[in-house]
Amino acid sequence: MKTGIAVFAYNRSRHLQQVLDGLQKNRNVDKLYLFQDGLKCEAHRREWEKVRDVIKNIAWCEVQSSFAKENRGLADSIVEGINHVLAENDAVIVLEDDCVPAPDFIDFMEQCFEKYQNNKRIYSVSGYSYPFHIRGSSESDVYFCGRISSWGWGTWKDRWKKYEQDYGMLQRMKKDKEKSLCLALWGRDLEEMLVDRIRGNNDSWAVFWALKVIEEGGLCINPFESLIQNIGLDGSGVHCGKSDCFDVRLCPKKQEEFLLPDNTEITPETEKAFVPFYGSYTALTYRQKKDRRSALIYGVGSLFSVNEKRVNDDYDIVAFVDRNKKGYYAGKKILLPDEIENYEFDKLVIMIRDEKESIRIAEEMVHRYSIPKENIEFGIGKYH
Structure with missing residues (x-):
């Protein structure tokens, strides 16, 4: 499969540099698609220009860069960027400027893409593992759940074609017994997030992806040991505040081959672990x-x-x-x-x-x- 790696940035040069340093330690990173949104306000200019310089100075791989002339906002920037990458590739890996990858992150993502490309129920793969303990297995390095993670994630072209900013998904699921069960299990927070989107209090693209995967009864993959560390919940971001409740440490050991099971069922243990975060x-x-x-x-x-x-x-x-x-x-x-x-x-x-x-x-x-x-x-x- 041909996989494109997309990195999205705006005005956090030090964060972006850490993400790029992490990617440079990975194998098989021959090309990056870099997207920088346009300047939103003059107060951001200094860091925004530093980000542009960081992108222009990447010399260790091929770079296809895109600098927006106007500020498009988070949602439009990411959705349009993913569409661009998937026009040239079979799958996409998405990193925002605060998601630092482990040295084996790309290997993990590409192995998952290859293994599960024909399992149409699997919609999303993420290198991030939530900060709870689920018992690992000698036969698997991953667990399956019903909630996407937008931190160091990826998907296939055919799955992403189903993405749409459809404000009617929530109400459709509430009218269906089984889908309302899935919504409550994996997306208790999504109604408030969607309402805030309508009110203009957030610019989330991920709320629609999360709802679509739940509506379709889709599966998502996460590793037991996190291969992504989010360094952006430090109050520096335009779209996020300060929090440590999602802090994780990167997996200390580097792997070249990951154990990916044929059995993709969600376990009761996983459902229970997700309840405090997103479930009912x-x-x-x-x-x-x-x-x-x-x-x-x-x-x-x-x-x-x-x-x-x-x-x-x-x-x-x-x-x-x-x-x-x-x-x-x-x-x-x-x-x-x-x-x-x-x-x-x-x-x-x-x-x-x-x-x-x-x-x-x-x-x-x-x-x-x-x-x-x-x-x-x-x-x-x-x-x-």
Whole structure:
């Protein structure tokens, strides 16, 4: 396969230089596609010009550079750059200017591309491994999940053709039982991210890629030991703040051959590990055998989301009740109050923060829907 390596930069010269130094230590880097976005404001000019100088001074490999005349923003820059690279290649490796690769990163990516090029369910490969511990295997150097990572990643031309900035994906998945389960398991944060995109609070291209892979039931590959270190969460970036919650160390040993299994199933251990980052405890417990009391949960808002694990520890959730939402959440139906009579349950748990509103709802449930008082519980009192 012919693979193109794309590097995207804007105004962080020291970060970019570390990425390039990392790439230079890799084998088989004969050509780089370098993309620099246009100047956004005068305050950025000095570093922006330094980045241009860094790109022009690369002498250890062939460089095809692209300097935008106007500031296109993160999303348009990356999407157009990937499209350009894939017009000339079968697969693309994408590095932004804060993703430092290990010396065997390129080998890892190309071996994954070759091994899984005909497995159309696999959409994305990343050299980054999230900061949690999943037990490795003597038969594999990778694990499979349902969430893309945009840090040191890549994909094939035919998979990327499905990328689209489709704002309707989220609502389509919420209307489908199984897809809503996948969305809750791998993309609990994506609704807020998409809303922020609409409001202009972010310029994310990755939210659409993550949603598309989830909608398609796609798989993503990550190594057990990280081959990418993100050095950009230091407050220096235009699109990211300061954080250490995703810090990882690069794998200390260099490999030339990676163990890539034929079995690409996602393990329960991996699903559990991802929940604190992107997942939902309701989705995690969906198929588990339960010995708890069954419950309808009234309200799928902030009180429930903050206490989701505790609620799932206490109850087997049958369905949700919400006047303002429709479809499914984590594979569970969202009902209108008039549909309650069609379901069997032990408790109705009202997960509303406003105490007066909770009491009003409880009275309505008793008088209008004939639910016994003793079968109603208040989340505001139980979970605080």
